Amino acid sequence: MSITLRGIGCAGGIAIGHVHLVSETTVDVVHLVLPEEDIPAELARFDAAIRETRKQLEMLWGSIPDNAPAELGSFLSLHIMILNDAALSRDPRQLIEEQHCNAEWALMQQLEILLAQFDEIEEDYLRERRADVIQVADRVLKVLAGHPVSHAHGQLATDRDTILVAHDLSPADMVQYKDIEFAAFVTDAGGATSHTAILARSLGIPAVVAMHNARELMKEGELVVVDGSAGTVIIEPDADELAHYQKLLQQWQRQQKQLAGTKSAEAITACGVPIELQGNIELPQDVPDMQDFGARSVGLFRSEFLFLASEELPTEDEQFEAYREVAVALNGQPVTIRTLDIGTDKLPKWFERSGGLNPAMGLCGVRLSLAQPHLFQTQLRALLRASAFGCIQIMFPLLSSVAQVRQCLQHVTLAKQSLRDEGIAFDEQVKMGGMVEIPAAALNVAGFLGLLDFVSVGTNDLVQYTLGVDRGDDSVAHLYNPAHPAVLQLLSHTIRTANALGKPVSVCGEMAGDPRFTRLLLGFGLRRFSMHPASLLAVKQVVRQSSLAELTAQTDAILACTDEEQVTPLLEQLNA
Numbered sequence: 001m002s003i004t005l006r007g008i009g010c011a012g013g014i015a016i017g018h019v020h021l022v023s024e025t026t027v028d029v030v031h032l033v034l035p036e037e038d039i040p041a042e043l044a045r046f047d048a049a050i051r052e053t054r055k056q057l058e059m060l061w062g063s064i065p066d067n068a069p070a071e072l073g074s075f076l077s078l079h080i081m082i083l084n085d086a087a088l089s090r091d092p093r094q095l096i097e098e099q100h101c102n103a104e105w106a107l108m109q110q111l112e113i114l115l116a117q118f119d120e121i122e123e124d125y126l127r128e129r130r131a132d133v134i135q136v137a138d139r140v141l142k143v144l145a146g147h148p149v150s151h152a153h154g155q156l157a158t159d160r161d162t163i164l165v166a167h168d169l170s171p172a173d174m175v176q177y178k179d180i181e182f183a184a185f186v187t188d189a190g191g192a193t194s195h196t197a198i199l200a201r202s203l204g205i206p207a208v209v210a211m212h213n214a215r216e217l218m219k220e221g222e223l224v225v226v227d228g229s230a231g232t233v234i235i236e237p238d239a240d241e242l243a244h245y246q247k248l249l250q251q252w253q254r255q256q257k258q259l260a261g262t263k264s265a266e267a268i269t270a271c272g273v274p275i276e277l278q279g280n281i282e283l284p285q286d287v288p289d290m291q292d293f294g295a296r297s298v299g300l301f302r303s304e305f306l307f308l309a310s311e312e313l314p315t316e317d318e319q320f321e322a323y324r325e326v327a328v329a330l331n332g333q334p335v336t337i338r339t340l341d342i343g344t345d346k347l348p349k350w351f352e353r354s355g356g357l358n359p360a361m362g363l364c365g366v367r368l369s370l371a372q373p374h375l376f377q378t379q380l381r382a383l384l385r386a387s388a389f390g391c392i393q394i395m396f397p398l399l400s401s402v403a404q405v406r407q408c409l410q411h412v413t414l415a416k417q418s419l420r421d422e423g424i425a426f427d428e429q430v431k432m433g434g435m436v437e438i439p440a441a442a443l444n445v446a447g448f449l450g451l452l453d454f455v456s457v458g459t460n461d462l463v464q465y466t467l468g469v470d471r472g473d474d475s476v477a478h479l480y481n482p483a484h485p486a487v488l489q490l491l492s493h494t495i496r497t498a499n500a501l502g503k504p505v506s507v508c509g510e511m512a513g514d515p516r517f518t519r520l521l522l523g524f525g526l527r528r529f530s531m532h533p534a535s536l537l538a539v540k541q542v543v544r545q546s547s548l549a550e551l552t553a554q555t556d557a558i559l560a561c562t563d564e565e566q567v568t569p570l571l572e573q574l575n576a
C-alpha cells in the first residue's frame with residue numbers, strides 16, 4: 001500500500017525515482033566512488049579518524065570532574081570499548097577496499113549491519129546500547145567531516161532517477177550537488193526560502209522540505225513520486241497513482257519544453273514596456289546556464305558561495321579571478337556582486353561563529369565585514385581590480401542604518417586608494433548598492449539612496465525580519481508569508497520611493513522568480529527582476545502576457561488589504 005507524506009514544496013515539478021538515503025546519523029553522508037589510487041589515502045583517513053575519536057573520548061574520560069555522576073565514567077568507557085571493537089574500527093576498512101567507497105559511506109554501511117543485529121536482541125539493556133553505537137559512529141563521522149575527502153576525484157553514486165533523501169542539506173552540500181545528476185530531493189528539515197531550497201530551485205529539479213521523518217519512513221532503493229508543487233512524496237505508489245503521476249510528469253516536461261521555446265523572446269509587456277530579467281548566481285560556473293535561459297546580466301552574485309566552496313578563506317587573487325571570470329563572461333553587461341553574506345546558515349569551514357542566541361540578528365552580513373576590516377578590504381580590492389575587466393557593481397547585504405552605508409563607502413575609498421598607490425587599474429565609477437532586507441532599510445530607503453546608486457530588495461530576508469519568522473525553521477514555516485500586507489507595503493514603499501528618486505531598484509529574493517508575484521510587482525512599479533535562472537522563462541511568460549495599465553487597480557486593491565486572508569483571493573484574481 002502506498003503512503004503519502006506531506007512537507008513544503010519548494011521547487012515545482014514531478015519526479016519518479018528511487019530513494020537514496022543520504023544518512024542515518026546527525027551527519028549527512030554521501031556515497032562516493034573513489035578511483036583505485038585514492039584507496040590507500042582513504043584507508044589512512046579512516047584510521048586517523050578512529051585514532052582522533054579515541055583521543056577525544058580518552059581526554060573526556062580523563063577530565064571527568066570528581067563530583068560528576070558515576071554513570072558518566074561508565075558511559076565514556078563503554079564508548080571507548082565500542083570504538084575499539086573491530087566491528088567499528090576494522091570492518092569498514094574492508095568495505096573501503098572492496099567497494100572503493102569513501103570512509104563515511106563504509107562506516108554507515110557497517111553501522112546498518114550492526115543495527116540490524118540489535119533489532120534481533122530481546123534483552124533490554126543490550127538493546128539500549130544501540131543508541132551508544134550510533135553515537136560513537138556519529139562522533140567518528142564528525143571527525144571525518146572535519147577532514148573531508150577530496151571530492152575532486154570521487155563521484156557521488158547517483159543517477160538520473162535518484163531521489164536524494166536527507167535530514168538536511170547545507171548550502172555547502174548543495175554547491176557540491178550542482179555537478180551531479182539526480183531527479184529530486186527531499187529533506188526532513190528546512191523552509192521554502194532556506195538557502196538549501198533556493199539552491200534546489202536553481203537546479204531546476206523538484207524538491208520537498210520539512211518532511212520531519214522522511215528518512216525513517218523510506219528505504220534505500222524504494223520507488224517514490226515527488227510532487228514539488230504540492231509538497232508531497234508518495235512512497236511505493238500503486239499502479240493507478242503511478243499512471244496518474246506519469247501523465248503529470250509528461251505534462252510538466254511538455255510545459256518545460258514549451259517554455260524553452262521562449263528563450264529568445266524579449267521580456268516585454270503586452271503593452272510594450274521592456275522589463276529587465278536578470279540572473280542570480282552562486283559561482284562563476286553558473287553563468288553559461290544563466291545565459292542559456294536568456295539572462296544577459298547578473299542581478300545577484302552571492303559571493304559567499306566562493307567562500308563556502310573553499311576549505312580556506314579565499315585569497316584576494318582567488319577572489320579577483322572569480323569576479324573577473326564573471327565580468328568577462330558577461331561581455332560588458334552588469335554583474336552585481338554582493339559582498340560576503342555569511343553568519344547564519346551559510347557557514348564556511350574556516351568560520352567560527354561567535355555565539356549568540358539569534359544568529360540572524362547577530363554578526364552576519366555586512367556587520368561581519370565591518371567587524372573584520374581585513375576580510376572586507378581583501379574582498380573590496382578583489383572586486384575593484386575585477387572592475388577593470390567588465391561592468392561590476394558592488395552591493396552590501398543586510399544594511400540597517402545609513403551610518404553603515406557611510407562606513408562601507410569609507411572602506412571602498414580606502415581600498416581604491418590602496419590600489420591607486422600600487423598603480424593597479426580599476427573602474428573609478430563602480431556603482432555601489434545596498435540590499436533592502438530589514439524593515440528599517442525599506443522604511444528609510446530614501447536615506448540609503450542618498451548615498452547609494454541603487455538598491456535591491458532581498459525579499460527572503462525581508463519576510464523573515466518583518467514577520468519575525470526564521471526562514472529555515474519548518475516549525476514556523478506556516479507563518480512565513482511573502483503576501484503578508486506588511487511585507488507588501490514595505491515592498492511597494494521601497495519600489496515607489498526609488499522610482500520617484502530616479503534610482504534603480506530591483507527585487508532579487510525568491511518573490512522575483514515566483515510567477516505568482518510577477519504581476520503584483522509589475523503593478524508596484526518594478527521593472528527589474530533578478531532570479532535563479534531556472535525561473536526566468538516562466539516569469540517572462542507572465543511579463544509578456546501582462547498589460548501594465550490593467551494591473552494598477554487590482555494591485556492597488558491588494559496593497560490596501562490589512563488582513564492577509566483578503567490578499568489570497570485578490571492575488572488569484574490578478575493572476576487569472
Ligand SMILES: C=C(OP(=O)(O)O)C(=O)O
Nearest residue numbers: 458459460461508509510
Ligand atoms: C536574496 C536574498 O538573500 P539570500 O541570499 O539571503 O537569500 C534575500 O534575502 O532575499
